[in-house]
Amino acid sequence: MSLTLKINGEDRQITADPGTPLLWVVRDELNLTGTKFGCGVASCGACTVHVDGEPVRSCQTFVEDLEGAEITTIEGVNGSVAAAVQAAWRELDVVQCGYCQSGQIMQAVGLLSETPRPTDDDIDSYMAGNVCRCATYQRIRAAIHMAAEKMEG
Amino acid sequence: MTIETSRRGFLTGVAATGAALLVGFTPKGVLAAGPANAQLNPFVKVAADGTLTVILKHFEMGQGTTTGLTTLIAEEMDADWATVQIEFAPANDALYANLLFGSQGTGGSTAMANSFMQYRQAGAAARAVLVQAAAQAWGVAPADITVDKGILRAGDHSAHYGTFVDAAADLTPPAEPVLKDPAAFKLIGNATLPRKDSVGKTDGTAIFAMDVRLPDMVYAVLLRSPKFGGKLTGFTLGEAAGVQGFVDAKALDNGAGVAVYGTTTWAAIQARDAITAEWDFSASETRSTPQIEAGHIALLDAPQYEAAAGVTRADSGAALEAAAQVVEAEFLFPNLAHAPMEPLNCTIAATETGVRVYDGCQFPALTKPTVAGILGLDPEQVEIETVYAGGSFGRRANTVTDYNREAAFAYAALGGTRPVKLVWTREDDLAGGFFRPVAAHRARIGLDGDGNITGWDHRIAAQSIMKGTPFEAFTVHDGVDHTSTEGLADNLYAIPAMSVGLSDWTSPMPVLWWRSVGHSHTAYAKEVALDMAAKAAGRDPVALRRELLADDSNTDQRRLRGVLELVAEKSGWDTPLPAGRGRGVAVHKSFGSYVAQVVEVSDIDGAIRIDRVVCAVDCGVAVNPDVIKAQMEGGIGFGIGHVMRDKITMTEGVVDQANFPDFEPLRMPDIGVIEVHIVPSTEAPTGVGEPGTPPAGPALANAIAAATGKRITKLPMTDHGIEFV
Numbered sequence: 069m070s071l072t073l074k075i076n077g078e079d080r081q082i083t084a085d086p087g088t089p090l091l092w093v094v095r096d097e098l099n100l101t102g103t104k105f106g107c108g109v110a111s112c113g114a115c116t117v118h119v120d121g122e123p124v125r126s127c128q129t130f131v132e133d134l135e136g137a138e139i140t141t142i143e144g145v146n147g148s149v150a151a152a153v154q155a156a157w158r159e160l161d162v163v164q165c166g167y168c169q170s171g172q173i174m175q176a177v178g179l180l181s182e183t184p185r186p187t188d189d190d191i192d193s194y195m196a197g198n199v200c201r202c203a204t205y206q207r208i209r210a211a212i213h214m215a216a217e218k219m220e221g
Numbered sequence: 222m223t224i225e226t227s228r229r230g231f232l233t234g235v236a237a238t239g240a241a242l243l244v245g246f247t248p249k250g251v252l253a254a255g256p257a258n259a260q261l262n263p264f265v266k267v268a269a270d271g272t273l274t275v276i277l278k279h280f281e282m283g284q285g286t287t288t289g290l291t292t293l294i295a296e297e298m299d300a301d302w303a304t305v306q307i308e309f310a311p312a313n314d315a316l317y318a319n320l321l322f323g324s325q326g327t328g329g330s331t332a333m334a335n336s337f338m339q340y341r342q343a344g345a346a347a348r349a350v351l352v353q354a355a356a357q358a359w360g361v362a363p364a365d366i367t368v369d370k371g372i373l374r375a376g377d378h379s380a381h382y383g384t385f386v387d388a389a390a391d392l393t394p395p396a397e398p399v400l401k402d403p404a405a406f407k408l409i410g411n412a413t414l415p416r417k418d419s420v421g422k423t424d425g426t427a428i429f430a431m432d433v434r435l436p437d438m439v440y441a442v443l444l445r446s447p448k449f450g451g452k453l454t455g456f457t458l459g460e461a462a463g464v465q466g467f468v469d470a471k472a473l474d475n476g477a478g479v480a481v482y483g484t485t486t487w488a489a490i491q492a493r494d495a496i497t498a499e500w501d502f503s504a505s506e507t508r509s510t511p512q513i514e515a516g517h518i519a520l521l522d523a524p525q526y527e528a529a530a531g532v533t534r535a536d537s538g539a540a541l542e543a544a545a546q547v548v549e550a551e552f553l554f555p556n557l558a559h560a561p562m563e564p565l566n567c568t569i570a571a572t573e574t575g576v577r578v579y580d581g582c583q584f585p586a587l588t589k590p591t592v593a594g595i596l597g598l599d600p601e602q603v604e605i606e607t608v609y610a611g612g613s614f615g616r617r618a619n620t621v622t623d624y625n626r627e628a629a630f631a632y633a634a635l636g637g638t639r640p641v642k643l644v645w646t647r648e649d650d651l652a653g654g655f656f657r658p659v660a661a662h663r664a665r666i667g668l669d670g671d672g673n674i675t676g677w678d679h680r681i682a683a684q685s686i687m688k689g690t691p692f693e694a695f696t697v698h699d700g701v702d703h704t705s706t707e708g709l710a711d712n713l714y715a716i717p718a719m720s721v722g723l724s725d726w727t728s729p730m731p732v733l734w735w736r737s738v739g740h741s742h743t744a745y746a747k748e749v750a751l752d753m754a755a756k757a758a759g760r761d762p763v764a765l766r767r768e769l770l771a772d773d774s775n776t777d778q779r780r781l782r783g784v785l786e787l788v789a790e791k792s793g794w795d796t797p798l799p800a801g802r803g804r805g806v807a808v809h810k811s812f813g814s815y816v817a818q819v820v821e822v823s824d825i826d827g828a829i830r831i832d833r834v835v836c837a838v839d840c841g842v843a844v845n846p847d848v849i850k851a852q853m854e855g856g857i858g859f860g861i862g863h864v865m866r867d868k869i870t871m872t873e874g875v876v877d878q879a880n881f882p883d884f885e886p887l888r889m890p891d892i893g894v895i896e897v898h899i900v901p902s903t904e905a906p907t908g909v910g911e912p913g914t915p916p917a918g919p920a921l922a923n924a925i926a927a928a929t930g931k932r933i934t935k936l937p938m939t940d941h942g943i944e945f946v
Contacts, residue, residue: 085465092487096440101432102425104611105486106562107647111881114562142425157423161415161847164855165283166422167429167562167611192890199881201562201612202283203858204851205889 076144113198123178164202271381278317285848297344301370309607312585324586330812330908345398354388450729471634517661520682524722540676544667555868563611567628570640575602581610583618620690657735672758744915792819805923807916813907856913862887864918
């Protein structure tokens, strides 16, 4: 089927069967490779993107459900929350291998958009679906707190 | 593998010390200036605009080499850290060998250890010729020139390095460049130096192998034998041809499976699901886990090899016979998958002269000839473009370069007509073998009437990682694969009469080093058994370890005791905890580094909460203190996550775990605060990627025992009565 997806503010024409996960359209057809494939079963969060501002797992989000939706990937995420999150991530050198971090950042932006001053428990529960095999969790937690402070300016 | 480097006089500051230290490195040869271009030596490029680029002979899997190696050259050149660029080296053993391996590759936590002097010398040599060229241009003495953030100055003169590149290329670099006095270091030891890979990994622009896209490229997945060692005998396309984006399906020449090609990864996966294949399982692993575990335990009764130097079971047996009491424990460690976040993948494309391999390539020295052999090319016709690797934990380095090999077969099966990217799914990864071997241990520790350890008989049964591989000569001696016994047969405690017996398990299933290799099980068995002995003897676990590491004339004991004492202090070991909470300690040397950890847990209505982990590490000179802390944090998480609840099991040779829900990784809520303390040192830098992992599991086990009295000797813990919150 032929579809129009609005990704990072632009209308993109794609052809894909219903049931095609957004992940593969984004990566293999639109060349937005910042969104990562980690498990394919919504168990690791590496593929997290925003649909209408909410973090979702793009490996289990299907193209036919997305017409008219605003899709944002790591390449297109912007605004004060994203800027604070990315700045905090860099200041604390959160990354190791870095492969999960696009997803972590998209999830963290979701958290701080909903809860600007999260507690440790808020962070742990909101971020629990995002796996980091390098185990950078402690720094992610600290970076989210730092981003919250930056947002307050 | 344990790799030792000389430590004596390491930082006395002159190049001669370093040149003598580094096997096979001759500054003159390596640093010979080439034609008039910006590459001053194999490791340093300076562009006409002054941009410095550091060439990295080691790949980046998260361990921090892009920052670490760059620090060394930037330090010696007094470069501007913010503008230094990085580039991964091509595959070239002559220029880019790991000096501890003799060929190009990353592993064994050796990147910094083998590069420390080489990269400093390369930076110092490049600086020397650039400064000399500036001195000639300005008519001043080289000694009158200062450099700060890449800008050379003398009197009224000021210019960046790029100004002198052409002139410097005609100069002969010093054979023994003078290195900086460590007292003048600005970058080495700087705890606030930002990582070089931080920006690209936080805005989606960093390119991992999975992100490589080439014109006309097809994506491929492989339909593999469900049992290890199965051979493809035929396949039926079924509905695959109808999948949108399906390109082709081909049996691989080596019988390993069917390569299924698509215009997207999804198309290839969908088409593979529709294909049915037939296999010859006559040489396959067909056993199930209970049988495999029982087989390992049975091997403990009669060790094939003696692994501890100079001590036999007769010696330890006599001590145990005479002991007032004997503490006994049997340990069982499951297979574990590495499961790096980026599933394995590799892209191969034609060039004018051969092929180019795009890979987060850990062992170029093996990948290059392997791919060449499969494609009928000379190794020189195979180029490797190394890109970021999304984790490895050992998986991307294997002696048969399994996924590079598959990619080469898949490329060849399509006639070499199009670039092919071979992608593994997570299901492929967890079912794909190359696991941490299953290991069984039995410890028997004899105590005298005063609670002193008088003898220790230890036995291990595990499948050898190294036998039959190109690495066998390095680690297998008199039948003993050192990677099965490391950390135990050569442990540092002063224990009279400790014997270590080893038996090899054999299976068609391939096994592999997994972050910290043999230490991933030997440290657990050693440190938990010792804790049990301390308990039986009525001794404090820290005090007993301190006593067993008391010899000041023994550098190993002194340094391991150093981290033990530091962790005891920082964790408040001597401050009692309320009931329902417990601390556990473990210490271990691996990859040249000394690590001690204390884990603190609470018993919350019968479930364990991990409150805090305190870690002390002595890894010689701390080149990048924050990277070292990050590696300890990550190593601890890796160690703890797997002992908590992970295992790979098999039913009649087929892996039971399909995806992450069945091999549940450590997640953020699982673990509390981790504090890392680095012992100041002027010794040669040693490994940090792996040494954080071995003590974490046993420290947790010992903490659980302290809090609850439950002793977990069979893993994972969740299979043996422990629940976590």
